[in-house]
Amino acid sequence: MTPGARIQAAIEISEQLEATRERAEAVIKTYFRRRRYAGAKDRRAIADRVYDGLRRRARLDWWVARVLSDPGVNPRTRVIADLALHDGLTPEDISGLFEGHGYAPSLLTAEEQRLASALQGQSLNDPSMPDGVALEAPEWLIAPLRNAFGSNLGHELTALNEEAPVDVRVNIAKGDRVRARTILAKDNIPSEPTPLSPLGLRLEGYHRIANARAFREGLVEVQDEASQLVALLTDTRPGMTVVDFCAGAGGKTLALASAMTDRGRIEGQLWACDVSATRLTRMDSRLKRAGIPARQIRRLCLADSLDMTAIGAERADRVLIDAPCTGTGVWRRAPEAKWRLTPDDLYARLSDQQRILTQASRLVRPGGRLIYATCSVLRAENDAQIGRFLKAHAHFAVLPISGLWPEILDAPCPIAGPLLHLTPWCTGTDGFFVAVLRRDR
Numbered sequence: 001m002t003p004g005a006r007i008q009a010a011i012e013i014s015e016q017l018e019a020t021r022e023r024a025e026a027v028i029k030t031y032f033r034r035r036r037y038a039g040a041k042d043r044r045a046i047a048d049r050v051y052d053g054l055r056r057r058a059r060l061d062w063w064v065a066r067v068l069s070d071p072g073v074n075p076r077t078r079v080i081a082d083l084a085l086h087d088g089l090t091p092e093d094i095s096g097l098f099e100g101h102g103y104a105p106s107l108l109t110a111e112e113q114r115l116a117s118a119l120q121g122q123s124l125n126d127p128s129m130p131d132g133v134a135l136e137a138p139e140w141l142i143a144p145l146r147n148a149f150g151s152n153l154g155h156e157l158t159a160l161n162e163e164a165p166v167d168v169r170v171n172i173a174k175g176d177r178v179r180a181r182t183i184l185a186k187d188n189i190p191s192e193p194t195p196l197s198p199l200g201l202r203l204e205g206y207h208r209i210a211n212a213r214a215f216r217e218g219l220v221e222v223q224d225e226a227s228q229l230v231a232l233l234t235d236t237r238p239g240m241t242v243v244d245f246c247a248g249a250g251g252k253t254l255a256l257a258s259a260m261t262d263r264g265r266i267e268g269q270l271w272a273c274d275v276s277a278t279r280l281t282r283m284d285s286r287l288k289r290a291g292i293p294a295r296q297i298r299r300l301c302l303a304d305s306l307d308m309t310a311i312g313a314e315r316a317d318r319v320l321i322d323a324p325c326t327g328t329g330v331w332r333r334a335p336e337a338k339w340r341l342t343p344d345d346l347y348a349r350l351s352d353q354q355r356i357l358t359q360a361s362r363l364v365r366p367g368g369r370l371i372y373a374t375c376s377v378l379r380a381e382n383d384a385q386i387g388r389f390l391k392a393h394a395h396f397a398v399l400p401i402s403g404l405w406p407e408i409l410d411a412p413c414p415i416a417g418p419l420l421h422l423t424p425w426c427t428g429t430d431g432f433f434v435a436v437l438r439r440d441r
Helices: 003-018 024-033 040-055 057-067 075-085 091-097 110-119 139-160 177-186 225-234 251-260 277-281 283-290 335-340 343-361 383-392 401-409
Strands: 167-170 191-193 200-203 220-222 240-244 268-274 297-301 316-322 364-374 396-398 420-422 432-439
Touching (some): 003 024, 003 040, 040 075, 040 335, 075 110, 167 177, 177 191, 220 251, 225 364, 240 251, 268 277, 343 364, 343 383
Parallel strands (some): 240 268
Antiparallel strands (some): 167 220, 191 200, 364 432, 420 432
């Protein structure tokens, strides 16, 4: 593809992103599925421009709005601004890409030419930018983010705006980290052990992991280190009754199953629950690859009714809630999500979390544990929800993470305090929160 054709593809993908709630990854895959002629290098270059544009979106919009009132901010003017401010192209260079022939973008309008000229020699960053613009976050979220991060706000938001590494979890039912690293290396995929999860490997560079032998044979599963830690801190063991209450497509269910497997079988009962039957069905291929018979995991769809008598009240040794949340901790992987998030979305998630905590707590037996986790960094979804729940449920108490970590992971706990806050800047992981509660009676 020509440089102009790559630019046009990035504009088209960005336009589609603005018209849908789908993740950028899904939109990009669909786009290229219909354009088989695009080579691997073309796809990578186009995807990089789309993602980088999302990570610079607030600053690009700020500059475009300073210059133009009409046509104003849109995917096309953002790309023009990015070419000028980030790539350092001259107006003539940009006009050469927007040549209007073949697959290249149409010719620049007079206003677009004015934009390219006005931005020549300017820096992407400007000291007069508001915090939300300079830190690439919605302005309405700056106050709650400052509440979460304090003086580390700038460091944390900068880290949340960087590209995330690819981590994989080793399926201990099929091998250990040494074997997984060896097999990955044979496919020219170098990796290093993750610093916190004893089951994790961090891949070096960009690789199509789905084509790797270790992945195809179920030895590894793509999962961020923070997500691995959530499953590990659930502390499941063979013989237990365990409920993954918000299982989704089964990422953590697989990790829980691996910890409960003895001689090729899940020992005990493992339930995967979700409000979407479709999501629950999607775990079938992952279970097969991991060598876990699907029939060994009991699935319960809560879409039509929240009747959980099939599991039984006060029966579970462990109930994991990977709660629906704003996803502010995974902006590295889904930078488009931050620009779609609204205050109404936050309020809806808070209500969902309170309801789910109450429902799931009924399944925990006396002496059992309720594990609440989110991929959010907002205190309203994390510490505040636990505080509210404990006030209404005095028979539950917090088990401090600082005590559980060395007991479960056989390593010093890197975080002080009873609740676990993981962040890209502090721990090099996605932003996750974990609280472990014990039912005392």
